[in-house]
Amino acid sequence: MTRAVIGSVASWAWLDQTGFGPVAFLLLARPEGEPEELEELADALALAQPGRKLPDIGADRVRVAGATRVKLRLDGCVHRIEVSVGERWARFVERGGPVAVLVGLEPLARGAGAEAVEAYVGECVAGDRMRLGVAGCVGPGSLPVRAGSGLGEGRLEEVGEEGRAGAVGVEIGVVDGEVEADAALRPHQGP
Numbered sequence: 001m002t003r004a005v006i007g008s009v010a011s012w013a014w015l016d017q018t019g020f021g022p023v024a025f026l027l028l029a030r031p032e033g034e035p036e037e038l039e040e041l042a043d044a045l046a047l048a049q050p051g052r053k054l055p056d057i058g059a060d061r062v063r064v065a066g067a068t069r070v071k072l073r074l075d076g077c078v079h080r081i082e083v084s085v086g087e088r089w090a091r092f093v094e095r096g097g098p099v100a101v102l103v104g105l106e107p108l109a110r111g112a113g114a115e116a117v118e119a120y121v122g123e124c125v126a127g128d129r130m131r132l133g134v135a136g137c138v139g140p141g142s143l144p145v146r147a148g149s150g151l152g153e154g155r156l157e158e159v160g161e162e163g164r165a166g167a168v169g170v171e172i173g174v175v176d177g178e179v180e181a182d183a184a185l186r187p188h189q190g191p
Contacts, residue, residue: 001044001077005037010110011083012117015092023134024093026062026070027121028081029104035129042103042131044074050125050132057101057133064094072101098136105129 012027030038046057058073065071065082067090072081085093093099104124112120124130 001040001074003079006079006081008033009081013085013089015089022097024089024097024099026099027102027104029108031110032107035105038103038105044077045101045103045133046075047101047103047131047133049128050130055133057135059136061135062093062099064090096136098134101133101135103131
């Protein structure tokens, strides 16, 4: 993983009340580049494909580095990814809230708005072009993930470098003791 690849990654962060409880979501994608480089990034974060077990990628994977910054540890790499997040997002994670880390393997424009992010996540999950994992899970081992029913809606708290706020729904929840991710996304309703 090169510094150039890491530096080209854009991020979007939002909080979501899900069937699993409250979750902080962090999406990483690039405006352009080779999908193989993003697969390498997903591997360095120990993420899995949709429809497989959603792994616990480690409580030490995401570290709050200030009121609006977090750092992600990459396996086998001396570099870390540092991204901007909202203050509420950082406080939630700092207090031990779980983080769903997503890496999109398709290009996404830096500063894309909520509707574009929502469509992107849905298309990437449905097309097996998204990698996912959870940092800060309670309990040992992996959590099973499979396509499922709509279980949560979220509020996009920070969009890329420009920090424009908007709404995006992401479906993740627990059904019969298994964590589910769903590509059928709903727009956020309310403030």
